């Protein structure tokens with residue numbers, strides 16, 4: 140009938156189709172508005188994805204989400220089916236190992252391979268837990284004795300690079316500024332490639348984003364973030380056809396595609412008959428714990444993204460805050476000098492030694508707290524039968540995301556000055572409260588069943604890098620009026636953290 144109508148009067152058929160589409164959209168908008176109308180939030184967000192999409196694409200998630208929570212409370216409606224919380228109890232309830240909540244479809248936004256989920260995107264808790272049990276011996280370092288020496292090698296490479304090219308000296312021609320926002324990610328990418336594959340990509344050695352990994356990430360993040368947050372876009376792009384059309388491919392000469400090829404080449408090498416099964420990389424551990432070749436490929440690809448930009452974001456922001464607070468800078472330098480003088484720090488500080496330095500620990504935790512590295516919602520789905528949160532019923536199938544930025548700036552937990560970078564807050568409390576504060580900051584790594592698998596690796600990097608950089612060098616911001624520009628598209632895109640570097644004036648080098 141309809142085909143006949145189109146053939147006889149195409150203009151009329153088109154009008155009917157348009158009207159039907161408008162009616163369908165209006166009905167579904169009213170229906171979804173009604174479902175969660177008792178939860179406050181921006182009006183635009185209650186029936187459309189414009190609010191979420193604009194923040195994601197525009198790189199203003201951190202500011203937008205924080206504003207929304209301070210205006211509407213701890214549970215905000217941010218989309219037709221999306222809520223956002225900064226309530227630590229809700230976060231723990233959703234992610235605890237006994238929770239009935241599943242990861243929501245939001246996670247499929249990170250499934251780069253159309254045919255195979257990666258642990259991070261597995262929504263079914265049973266499948267996820269099984270995979271995590273196989274991956275954790277590698278991630279936790281239980282299976283690989285060389286994690287710490289491998290991190291140390293990259294710390295030394297960064298120091299060598301700075302000495303070779305970026306020491307500023309007095310006089311004409313002596314000004315050699317370094318953009319930390321560019322070079323720190325090279326450091327973390329070399330670490331993760333070395334740990335994952337047994338061979339670093341060589342970014343520090345060449346002082347370059349060799350495979351344009353970050354360039355592509357920075358260009359791609361606004362789109363990735365938009366598509367992940369806007370559910371109907373996600374459905375289209377992450378359909379099998381969509382990923383084939385838009386997804387990264389091994390044949391790409393740069394970016395994600397290139398790193399997929401690097402990872403896949405390495406995985407293929409390990410699966411040829413007679414290959415060394417005892418190799419001490421994370422990939423070697425995955426193979427020993429029974430992962431198939433495809434599982435190894437996708438997990439290794441994911442590790443490159445999850446393990447580089449995240450830790451880099453934390454190092455960059457912490458360095459910026461250290462440099463912007465003379466009291467913190469000097470107190471950290473003093474602790475470093477004392478540790479070296481008293482023989483409490485090896486030539487390259489060990490993870491165990493770093494954990495014994497209270498001010499360094501306070502700086503590391505305050506850096507993680509002041510700007511949590513993930514602005515993604517990481518939404519979980521309300522289980523069958525719904526849930527009641529603070530007296531309000533939330534229907535099954537609703538997505539609840541986490542606002543890490545405001546979660547970690549809680550004035551109730553951290554005090555009135557929670558918006559300020561003040562590591563001393565961790566030193567002014569008894570040991571029980573200190574542990575509570577640290578556990579609260581660690582919510583930035585997720586919680587329970589879905590907690591970050593690379594947390595211990597990230598903490599090791601943080602424990603070493605500030606100590607070693609400030610042990611060897613002194614830093615000054617080149618432009619304190621605009622020290623760094625940041626956009627939040629799920630992860631941070633930071634640019635222009637220009638500093639000058641001189642050899643440390645304190646005797647902090649000898650162990």
Ligand code: HEM
Pocket residue numbers: 234258259260271331442445446447449450453512513517583584585586588589590591592593594596597
């Ligand atoms: C400061 C650095 C880092 C932070 C703040 C961080 C944070 C997070 C967060 C918030 C999640 C998601 C939790 C959820 O879904 O509820 C996550 C997951 C994950 N991260 Fe990290 N991460 C960091 C570094 C790393 C590193 C270095 C690696 C790899 C060596 C890594 C590997 C992973 C993996 C594999 C997952 C998926 C875990 C799962 O699904 O069970 N991360 N991370």
